[in-house]
Amino acid sequence: MLGMTKKLLLALDHIEGISKLDVYRQHGGYAVLQKALKATPESLVEEVKKSGLRGRGGAGFPTGMKWSFLAKPEGVPRYLVCNADESEPGTFKDRYLMERIPHLLIEGMIISSFALGANTSYIYVRGEYYYIIKILEKAIEEAYAAGLLGKNILGSGYDLNLYVQPGGGAYICGEETALLESLEGKRGNPRIKPPFPAVAGLWGCPTVVNNVETIAAVVPIIQMGGDEYAKIGIGKSTGTKLISASGHINKPGVYEIELGLPVEEFIYSEQYCGGIRNGKKMKAVVAGGSSVPILPTELILKTAAGEPRLMSYESLGDGGFATGTMLGSGGFIVYDEDTSIVKNLFTFARFYHHESCGQCSPCREGTGWMEKILHKFIDGHATLADIDLLWDVQSKIEGKTICPLGEAAAWPVAAAIRHFRHEFEAYVNNPAAIKQVKHYYRLNKLEVVNS
């Protein structure tokens, strides 16, 4: 590969047949495992702590710290669960990783399980990724046959059983406690925390739940050492991150970037997204999956202070939600000037309404209400008061729910009104114009009508 950035996770993804065990081993696969099994579990946790690796699933919680919180009572089994229920709209990095290099995940799972002292581990895969379940199961079968899983792995005396569990296709099961409920065979409702899974997780035992990318990143960390890994990236955002770039760009796809890459370079350079397609201008960006606040062009390229915005947890979060956003899960959606933010928001709101589990009242009732109000805008019979009502409803949901789904539903609405209020007003003031336009999400035509 010609890439200038150091590739840690996707270094091998271009190799033919890398999903097979023998090819993976030829290219240095499972060498890190041999190294790890000779070390003590505590030293492995220490390496991950030193690396500064942060959870890649969205929240960005330091992984080493999460691991060190794991309760270790005597005689109680511990579990490692890999969260492969990747369902955030705009995010498809785990799918790519598991599809191309399943053994990287499995190697990461074995090392992490060894570090945490888990003898049974699970990979909870999203139900819609049916073909990936088959890929993973095949890879696990190969690993069992080669003595990399099961009893006495590579003669180290460490036993591990690894299972793949398909989910039922609910977005909410990507929330770690709902995932555990689902894994236990129950209805996937988030649990009320505390207790956290590190104390009482799967079957009431201490459990660590990590994202696919986080677990895969453990392999290069152990390979190069935590200190060396921490040198990659910028500040507290260490290492590399997979970004699922989609939307109106010339080259959508999964890119591995070093954290700290300028957003402008990511969007416009040939190496990554390759600019906006059809020579259009960029209008807005959702930087980390559908639930993070949308930002207009001027704020995504530069922070409110005028500094260039970087792809890192801190830089994207600069300015709070007033002028900033989040790195989230890395679902990078770019919108060109023709996109209607209101229509886009309606799509998101419909999604969150459909996926709300119905357990706590603000999210259950509020998500449906927001969708219905937004539908009024799309239908062209909203009033200006509806904008304020929408703002009010989202503020009634945010921060008052059991799990982050309520916030995930409220943030995009808040950000769209905050940065694109004029578009909502345009929908109110020109309902007839919206009806006339055949593809009414193309707001540029509406602007012509306005003038």
Added chain:
Amino acid sequence: MAKVTIDDITIEVPDGTTILEAARMIGPHVAPPTMCYYSKLKGTGGYCRTCIVKVEQGSEKDPRPMPKPVASCRTTVMDGMVVRNNTSPEIQEARAGITELLLINHPLDCPVCDQAGECHLQDLAFDHGKVKTRYEFERRTFTPQDIGDNVKLHMNRCILCYRCVKTCDQITDGRVHGVINRGDHAEISTYISNAIDNDFSGNIIDVCPVGALTDKTFRFKSRVWFTNPQEAHRDCDKCCGKVTLWTKGTDVLRVTARKDAFGEVEAFICNTCRFEKKQLSDWTIDGPRKVDHKSVISANHYQVKEAPKYLYDRVKLLNQGLDLPEVKDNK
């Protein structure tokens, strides 16, 4: 023991007590409203979010405030915790918001609902609701269902508090009751509409905070405030046999468990007592039942609700257009 200050009233409670229980120990006028928490059942609470409070100080050791409002029914107290409930304007606003959200899909059919008069959602709406609704869309609807011979389920009125689900999990054997579907079309259902058939299933009527689960032997017989609640008991081999009889003249219209100031039953009763013993001769009358706190029914007399004196003083000041002093000691 932990010292906790709720709305400027300090109380010492055993470790592991929740904020809600501590507030209830101070008194009903301080306690946050609850729609889903039920102290007699395990694992309830956390769903309805009406009991949210603001924690201004986490504990003596770690005085940082909690970033978000917390569900008081699921948060245990720490020594030195400072909590605001009725004295926090943001909590009052948030609670009003949750009340509004709980009501947007509620049919508001109180005039024909058997629960009216003893409905927790009515109380909540009275305390925190708005006069008008801002919701202008069609409400979700379901067809009423029979759950067994004696219980009617009106899913339209349900607020999905999960109390009946926990009741069926914990005091009846063999789980036959649960929630199907998700989001705002989630509904309470027995497994493929099987009847709940065991001796304690009638308790789901008592735990229901709204009129979603009603007693078929009582439906449409009388408004509750026209009936006369009396304490009674009988020798029952299945349960404690201590109940409240709701009578009109010499007719026993309804039998329920005895409920405390927070609308929670004192002891669960069996179906035989509840549905079959509908003669005064079946029971030994102990005397009139005082229905407490929020109810309009108290032995058929309206009970004067004593608000604490400081509230009257504050209202007086408000009427005079003066600034309110900071609340120090409400006792």
